[in-house]
Amino acid sequence: MFTPNSPDSTAIMQIFANNNAKRTGNALNIENVNLGLNDKLEKTLGIVPVQDANFIYNYTLLNPNVTMFAIEFSTDPGPPTNYRYQIWFNGTLTANDTDFFGDQVLSFQRGIDEAIIAFATNDSNAELNVNLKDWPKVPPTQLNDEIVSSFGATFFFCAEMIIFITILNTIVTEKEYKLKDSLVMMGLKVEIYWLSYLLSNAWLVVACSLVTCVFGEIFGFFVFRNANFAVVFIAFTLFGLAMATFAFFITTFCRRSRVAILVGILILIIGLLFQSFVFSNAYVGYIWWSSSVSSAGWIILMFLPFFNFGKFFLDLSNLTAGKLDQLTQTVIPGPGFHWSDLYNSIPSKFITPYSASGSTPVVPAPVQSWYFLLMNIVLYSFLTWYFDKVIPDEFGNYRNPLFFLTPSYYGIKFKKSADLNTWLAKNKKIGKNHDGEDEDVANERALAFDATRNFAVRICNLNKVYQQSMFVESKLDKVAVNDLCLTLKEGKCLALLGQNGAGKSTSINILSGATPATRGDALLYGFSLKTDMGSIRNIMGVCPQHDILFNDLTAREHIELYAGIKNIPPVEIEKLVTERLAAVRLNKVANKPAGSYSGGMKRRLSMLISTIGDPKIIFMDEPTTGMDPVNRRHVWSFIEKFKKGRVIILTTHSMEEADVLGDRICVMAHGKLRALGNTIHLKNKFGTGYRISLVTNPQDSPRLKELVESKLPGVNLEDDSAGALIYEMPISSLPTLPPFIKWLEENDEMSESEPGKKLIRAWGVSQKSLEEAFLRLIRNANPKGYDAYERLEETNEKSDQVSGLRQRNVSSAK
Numbered sequence: 001m002f003t004p005n006s007p008d009s010t011a012i013m014q015i016f017a018n019n020n021a022k023r024t025g026n027a028l029n030i031e032n033v034n035l036g037l038n039d040k041l042e043k044t045l046g047i048v049p050v051q052d053a054n055f056i057y058n059y060t061l062l063n064p065n066v067t068m069f070a071i072e073f074s075t076d077p078g079p080p081t082n083y084r085y086q087i088w089f090n091g092t093l094t095a096n097d098t099d100f101f102g103d104q105v106l107s108f109q110r111g112i113d114e115a116i117i118a119f120a121t122n123d124s125n126a127e128l129n130v131n132l133k134d135w136p137k138v139p140p141t142q143l144n145d146e147i148v149s150s151f152g153a154t155f156f157f158c159a160e161m162i163i164f165i166t167i168l169n170t171i172v173t174e175k176e177y178k179l180k181d182s183l184v185m186m187g188l189k190v191e192i193y194w195l196s197y198l199l200s201n202a203w204l205v206v207a208c209s210l211v212t213c214v215f216g217e218i219f220g221f222f223v224f225r226n227a228n229f230a231v232v233f234i235a236f237t238l239f240g241l242a243m244a245t246f247a248f249f250i251t252t253f254c255r256r257s258r259v260a261i262l263v264g265i266l267i268l269i270i271g272l273l274f275q276s277f278v279f280s281n282a283y284v285g286y287i288w289w290s291s292s293v294s295s296a297g298w299i300i301l302m303f304l305p306f307f308n309f310g311k312f313f314l315d316l317s318n319l320t321a322g323k324l325d326q327l328t329q330t331v332i333p334g335p336g337f338h339w340s341d342l343y344n345s346i347p348s349k350f351i352t353p354y355s356a357s358g359s360t361p362v363v364p365a366p367v368q369s370w371y372f373l374l375m376n377i378v379l380y381s382f383l384t385w386y387f388d389k390v391i392p393d394e395f396g397n398y399r400n401p402l403f404f405l406t407p408s409y410y411g412i413k414f415k416k417s418a419d420l421n422t423w424l425a426k427n428k429k430i431g432k433n434h435d436g437e438d439e440d441v442a443n444e445r446a447l448a449f450d451a452t453r454n455f456a457v458r459i460c461n462l463n464k465v466y467q468q469s470m471f472v473e474s475k476l477d478k479v480a481v482n483d484l485c486l487t488l489k490e491g492k493c494l495a496l497l498g499q500n501g502a503g504k505s506t507s508i509n510i511l512s513g514a515t516p517a518t519r520g521d522a523l524l525y526g527f528s529l530k531t532d533m534g535s536i537r538n539i540m541g542v543c544p545q546h547d548i549l550f551n552d553l554t555a556r557e558h559i560e561l562y563a564g565i566k567n568i569p570p571v572e573i574e575k576l577v578t579e580r581l582a583a584v585r586l587n588k589v590a591n592k593p594a595g596s597y598s599g600g601m602k603r604r605l606s607m608l609i610s611t612i613g614d615p616k617i618i619f620m621d622e623p624t625t626g627m628d629p630v631n632r633r634h635v636w637s638f639i640e641k642f643k644k645g646r647v648i649i650l651t652t653h654s655m656e657e658a659d660v661l662g663d664r665i666c667v668m669a670h671g672k673l674r675a676l677g678n679t680i681h682l683k684n685k686f687g688t689g690y691r692i693s694l695v696t697n698p699q700d701s702p703r704l705k706e707l708v709e710s711k712l713p714g715v716n717l718e719d720d721s722a723g724a725l726i727y728e729m730p731i732s733s734l735p736t737l738p739p740f741i742k743w744l745e746e747n748d749e750m751s752e753s754e755p756g757k758k759l760i761r762a763w764g765v766s767q768k769s770l771e772e773a774f775l776r777l778i779r780n781a782n783p784k785g786y787d788a789y790e791r792l793e794e795t796n797e798k799s800d801q802v803s804g805l806r807q808r809n810v811s812s813a814k
């Protein structure tokens with residue numbers, strides 16, 4: 001547009017149009033259209049004369065972005081000749097609002113000036129050339145830098161969160177699979193467990209920090225290049241360690257890995273919002289230290305490692321990052337972060353005053369963030385140690401919240417251990433009346449309290465009640481072990497038999513220190529369960545019911561790990577590995593990860609682990625479950641040889657195993673001991689007698705039956721098929737057995753159907769199996785018979801499932 005629509009200005013614009021066509025090839029014509037203020041253009045026009053500047057103003061206001069330039073020539077006649085003019089331009093269309101004096105406006109002005117000169121001098125060839133040249137521009141690589149400086153805290157926080165969530169998952173999974181408990185049961189100190197985690201993660205954190213700093217330098221980011229290397233490296237390392245210890249602390253509250261990961265993700269989201277919204281700019285980042293914000297804010301937030309790191313990174317990026325000058329596109333580098341800057345307050349030019357209060361925050365020196373991160377490391381390490389002890393574990397073990405005030409925690413004993421008589425009297429008192437119990441069981445109870453006898457293991461009135469409620473007793477409380485009394489001499493193996501839920505595993509768990517007894521105590525090689533568990537662990541080996549193995553470790557590494565825990569000298573470890581693995585036939589897979597083993601192989605490895613460190617007492621909960629008969633026999637022969645000079649207590653469902661291994665067999669039902677003795681004793685006492693099998697000609701069998709019944713009164717015929725007779729003889733008929741066997745051996749009777757042949761072709765006498773004795777015991781344990789017992793178990797199981805019972809295990813603190 002141009003104005004006024006006078007002959008002179010039209011002539012100048014015509015020259016301008018001609019020159020423009022010559023220079024650019026873009027033909028613009030003067031269009032004499034009568035443009036109205038509200039006219040919407042349907043096609044591109046050229047140069048349009050308009051009535052006045054007001055029209056230009058109103059038209060461009062009402063129709064934005066359709067006019068490139070307008071020129072308003074002065075109507076003032078002079079003197080001298082007046083060529084004053086004003087260019088209106090559209091910043092959006094010409095330079096997208098940033099380059100007002102850039103090429104297009106200048107070209108336009110040059111074109112108008114050229115036209116004016118030609119008009120004034122009447123020389124249509126008059127030419128005016130003006131070039132505009134910018135200062136050299138720095139290539140715009142600084143853009144990346146801005147991102148690193150502004151959002152570095154977010155990126156590096158996310159990187160750290162990978163380690164954080166991995167720690168949460170690993171530790172809680174180990175807890176879930178009871179790997180930690182297994183290590184502790186084998187004698188590992190909890191403090192060593194946490195220290196090993198701290199060290200292995202510290203190594204990882206240091207490596208990550210180093211790699212980050214080196215790559216930061218290589219890529220030339222200001223935050224790294226413009227700062228002291230040690231300062232950045234130490235800050236990253238402190239942050240990594242603080243996050244690792246924070247993760248340790250959280251694991252003490254989580255029992256399931258899924259919950260731990262959810263907590264990790266929640267912290268990731270909170271941290272991410274924090275880092276990206278708070279610490280991406282100095283305005284919000286430093287608000288915590290403004291006089292208008294309560295200092296309670298930063299005092300609370302300093303317990304979050306990512307808050308301290310965010311603040312430090314903001315300081316770092318303020319001092320190191322270059323600022324991009326929008327006008328000149330150049331980067332003015334920051335002053336840099338030197339070691340001495342750690343102790344200097346952040347210069348006020350980097351801190352934005354808050355307009356509301358007009359106050360400038362007093363931001364502490366960067367080193368304060370280091371101190372806070374160090375505080376986080378120490379605090380969360382301590383809290384991990386503390387809460388790990390006072391929060392009840394899966395088995396209900398926990399310490400008194402003030403455990404650290406008790407001298408016994410530090411191994412200081414003011415009182416001498418109670419002598420045997422006092423100990424026995426104390427534990428006898430808690431026992432209930434056990435009238436009507438089996439004679440052997442009653443004798444064992446008496447033996448357990450006999451101070452004159454020497455036993456390697458003495459269990460006195462051991463009880464375990466799984467309570468429904470933490471505070472009150474209820475009828476639904478489960479008495480898993482009921483006044484158990486047992487003794488065992490060195491060199492013996494005790495086999496605990498019993499139905500599912502009889503209380504075998506609970507007994508083993510109490511004796512191995514996995515779960516505390518509700519009442520009662522036991523002396524293992526003179527050490528009390530209640531007061532000397534630490535000493536017991538040094539002489540104990542445990543093979544838990546469920547394999548507790550590290551999937552990623554090989555059999556060899558497992559043995560090396562547990563041998564280390566048991567303080568076996570390194571020179572002996574190789575011999576131990578070879579011998580033990582060969583004994584249970586795992587030598588061929590010694591270097592394969594345990595995760596790839598079959599169930600039976602895992603079981604053999606678990607069994608083997610329990611024997612490491614030559615323990616004096618070994619607990620094995622169903623050690624051969626899932627093993628094939630060949631390997632089971634290898635394990636049996638290993639256990640048989642290994643028990644010399646030791647005590648082995650095992651639980652099993654295999655009568656054969658109890659028969660082979662058990663020097664003493666105990667049968668439990670409903671948490672109570674029902675019978676005990678060696679296998680022959682139990683078979684004699686509870687078995688249904690002997691089985692006699694005879695083979696004769698089928699035609700002679702009526703005569704043979706008559707003879708047998710006359711010689712063995714009370715005998716029962718169990719089977720009669722094609723001349724094969726099977727008799728069951730009750731124990732009560734035992735006196736008649738020797739003369740009967742003599743008669744069988746003499747075998748004088750002749751067959752009537754086959755002349756010249758003997759009446760009895762073959763015979764055999766066997767004692768009935770331990771299994772039968774066991775079934776009878778179980779039947780007797782329930783007055784309504786075995787079936788009723790099974791029904792009761794089923795109902796219990798169902799009601800447990802319905803009420804979601806896995807009752808809390810409440811017991812006194814250690």
Ligand SMILES: Nc1ncnc2c1ncn2[C@@H]1O[C@H](COP(=O)(O)OP(=O)(O)OP(=O)(O)O)[C@@H](O)[C@H]1O
Binds near residue numbers: 466
């Ligand atoms: N943490 C617990 N909370 C509540 N009840 C429990 C708990 N642990 C075990 N019980 C109950 O205590 C009883 C004894 O269980 P235990 O595991 O000792 O039996 P078991 O003889 O080892 O059985 P199995 O042969 O099946 O291993 C069972 O009725 C069981 O349901």
